[in-house]
Amino acid sequence: MMTGRIFLSLDFRSVGMELADFRLSGYGTVSCAPSPVNRMMAAFATDFRPAKDVNLGVGYVNERTIPHELMVEAMQAVLAKPEKYKVPFNYGGSQGSQNLIESLKRFHIEHRLGGLTQEIVDRNEVIIGPNGATSLLEGIAHIFAPGIVVTSDPMYYIYCNYLERQGFEVLTVPEDDNGIQTDLLRAKLDGLGARKDEIAFFYIITINNPTSTILSNERRAELVQIVTDLSHELGRKIPLFFDKAYEHLVHDHAVPPLTSGLLYDSTGLVYEFGTLSKILAPALRIGYMMGPPGRFMSAMIQKTSDVGFSAPLINQEIASYLLDHHMQQQIEAVQAGYRRKAHAVRSWLNEQLGDLVEHCSGGRASFYYYLTMKHFQTTETSDFFAYLARTTGDVRMDGPAADKKPRVIYVPGEHCVHPRGDLVAVGKRQLRLSYGFEELDRIEGAIQLMREAAEYARGRV
Numbered sequence: 001m002m003t004g005r006i007f008l009s010l011d012f013r014s015v016g017m018e019l020a021d022f023r024l025s026g027y028g029t030v031s032c033a034p035s036p037v038n039r040m041m042a043a044f045a046t047d048f049r050p051a052k053d054v055n056l057g058v059g060y061v062n063e064r065t066i067p068h069e070l071m072v073e074a075m076q077a078v079l080a081k082p083e084k085y086k087v088p089f090n091y092g093g094s095q096g097s098q099n100l101i102e103s104l105k106r107f108h109i110e111h112r113l114g115g116l117t118q119e120i121v122d123r124n125e126v127i128i129g130p131n132g133a134t135s136l137l138e139g140i141a142h143i144f145a146p147g148i149v150v151t152s153d154p155m156y157y158i159y160c161n162y163l164e165r166q167g168f169e170v171l172t173v174p175e176d177d178n179g180i181q182t183d184l185l186r187a188k189l190d191g192l193g194a195r196k197d198e199i200a201f202f203y204i205i206t207i208n209n210p211t212s213t214i215l216s217n218e219r220r221a222e223l224v225q226i227v228t229d230l231s232h233e234l235g236r237k238i239p240l241f242f243d244k245a246y247e248h249l250v251h252d253h254a255v256p257p258l259t260s261g262l263l264y265d266s267t268g269l270v271y272e273f274g275t276l277s278k279i280l281a282p283a284l285r286i287g288y289m290m291g292p293p294g295r296f297m298s299a300m301i302q303k304t305s306d307v308g309f310s311a312p313l314i315n316q317e318i319a320s321y322l323l324d325h326h327m328q329q330q331i332e333a334v335q336a337g338y339r340r341k342a343h344a345v346r347s348w349l350n351e352q353l354g355d356l357v358e359h360c361s362g363g364r365a366s367f368y369y370y371l372t373m374k375h376f377q378t379t380e381t382s383d384f385f386a387y388l389a390r391t392t393g394d395v396r397m398d399g400p401a402a403d404k405k406p407r408v409i410y411v412p413g414e415h416c417v418h419p420r421g422d423l424v425a426v427g428k429r430q431l432r433l434s435y436g437f438e439e440l441d442r443i444e445g446a447i448q449l450m451r452e453a454a455e456y457a458r459g460r461v
Contacts (some may be wrong), residue, residue, distance in 0.1 A: 013016050027165055036415045040380060054446040057409040059209070060437040062341075062367075065334045066281045067220050067326070074321040078314070085317040092313035094305035096128025100316040103323040104274075104288060111328065114247075114260025114272075124262060125293040127301055133275040133287030134159075139303040140201070140241070144294065145198030146193070152180040153423050154244070154370070154416040154430070156209050163291070168200060174419040177361070179215035180204060182222045189230065201239045202227055206258065207246035210416045210432035211370040212362035214250070218260045224264040231247040231269060239296070240265075242272045248279045248398045251339035252364035268292040276319055278366075279327075279334050284315045338436070339369050339445075345369065345435045347366055350452040356458075358429070367436035372413075376457040378431040379414045387453035397456065408446045408453075410434075419440045 024032070034042065041057060048055065070306070078085040085099060095101070104126055110114050129136040139158055150161065154174035160170045160307025171192075189196060204223060206215045221429040227240040239325035242261045250258065261270040270310045271291030276284060291297065304310055318371040322330070349360065349369065356376075378384050383392070388408040390398040399405035417423040435443055 006233060006386070008207040013018075026167060030165045035158070037157060037161075037411060038347055040415075041409070046315070053407040053409070053450075054438055054442050055409050056433045056435070056438065056443065056446055057411045058437055059368075059434055060438050061278055061282060062337065063277070064335055067322075067330055070326050070330070071318065071320060075314075077321050078302060078317045085320075086292050088253060088314045088317045092309050092311070092316060094301045094309055096126070096310040097316035097320060100128060100286070100323070101126045107327060113286045114148075114258060115263055116260050120262055121262075121290075124377045125290070125297050126288055126290050127297060127304070129287040130278060130287070130304045130310050130318060131287075132282070132285045132311070133243070133273045135304075135307070135370050136289050136300070137243075138162070139300050141168065142303060144200045147198045148195070149200055150185070150188075150202045152208060153421045154208070154210050154413065154427070155418055156205055157346060159203070159263040160418070170418060172421040174422050175208065175211065175213055177213065179206075179208070179213055179219045180223070182219060182226060183362050185226060193249055195232055196230070199230070199234075199238055200239060203241045203243065204360040205243040205245065207244075207250070207365045209246070209366070210368055210413075212246075212364065212366045213370045214258070214365055216257060217256070217368040219329075220259060220261050221264045224261055224270060227269055228265075228267050231267060235428060237267065237269055240270050242270065243320050244272055245275050246278060246366035247274075249335065249338060249367065251335040251342065255364055262290070268294070279331050280319065280322060283320055285311045286315060286319045287311075297354040310355060341367070341435045341440060344440050345443055346431075348447045352447045353454065356454050367434055369417075369435065370413075371431050371433065372426060373429045373431075373454070376454065378410075378412050378427045379428050381411055382457065384429075384453045385412065389458045392456075404451065406445070408449050
């Protein structure tokens with residue numbers, strides 16, 4: 001007598017049954033489709049020709065600003081002092097290198113950055129992100145419950161797109177030459193009515209991306225007061241995050257010293273982000289946050305631990321050494337370089353596009369100009385964009401398929417304004433131009449091509 005089990009194997013494909021796809025989260029589902037800027041830049045990058053095409057859309061720093069020799073010096077100095085820079089090639093802690101944290105505090109105090117004093121710095125905490133300042137912004141979206149995030153318009157499109165994929169609602173307030181308009185902000189807050197209680201946090205870039213508008217000291221103080229009043233009205237603390245990514249790149253000598261939002265905070269609501277990417281090297285991945293200690297900061301440190309600790313320890317120690325020995329000279333050199341580029345680019349913009357530009361912001365800090373054109377659109381479906389992307393369909397404009405004429409990429413303003421905000425119409429005539437990465441001769445040629453594209457677009461209109 002035979003005993004045992006009989007296994008039947010069915011080929012479900014033969015009976016027409018297909019497996020359902022993976023069960024994704026809401027964030028995973030909406031992230032399957034790339035964001036507009038991600039899609040546009042990826043499409044351009046697939047056949048980008050560095051010697052021929054010009055990328056004025058990418059927000060990379062200029063290679064000449066990265067201090068290669070100082071990096072080598074810093075690496076050697078770190079390895080030569082194991083008593084100070086302990087196990088630099090090993091794992092670091094979740095809060096960050098104590099050497100780097102102390103260097104950051106010392107640098108802020110010695111140079112009175114933002115007007116910060118020893119007392120203010122001492123009562124606040126500093127943490128280092130796992131992968132630049134962006135990783136800290138990402139952490140906030142995990143730690144706070146989804147709700148309304150208040151920011152300026154035009155907005156930092158990369159982070160705001162991410163927030164909405166995470167389930168937050170972004171409420172944008174138009175800016176003027178001094179930053180987010182606080183009178184409009186108050187009106188929008190009043191317009192929320194009972195929905196004010198859904199506000200999660202405020203997020204303000206002090207040198208705005210994309211416009212490079214500098215948030216004035218008066219607006220900083222007023223924002224802190226507005227958020228303080230709102231917190232008392234709602235009976236709970238609402239954080240105000242100032243993103244100071246570009247404050248070291250204020251290269252116009254006429255700009256008065258900018259103050260830290262921490263100076264105006266008496267309730268423990270203000271947190272500030274900083275980065276060394278723009279003045280040292282993006283590849284170091286050094287982003288940090290300064291603010292009051294408490295449950296939120298503890299949660300941020302735990303979030304950093306969850307993703308594998310703070311930035312690579314060797315990078316943090318190198319940054320600490322450079323802060324202690326070379327940072328002020330490095331900042332001055334970087335500012336001088338971008339000041340020269342800003343002046344040159346502005347002269348070419350005036351020469352080539354002056355009569356076509358309704359408004360231009362930027363050129364005083366960071367490395368962006370933000371243009372509003374008078375008579376034509378700049379969207380991805382516009383004639384202006386098609387001419388520069390060489391997708392008009394006319395071989396006279398595009399060149400042969402196998403060898404397209406030089407192309408120019410920029411960030412269309414339609415991606416920089418909120419799709420349900422107040423600036424949708426004007427955003428279709430706007431664009432962000434970066435003068436950071438490309439060298440001046442290539443930027444000059446690109447602006448000349450923009451003039452051709454503008455004439456083409458106007459002729460088509």
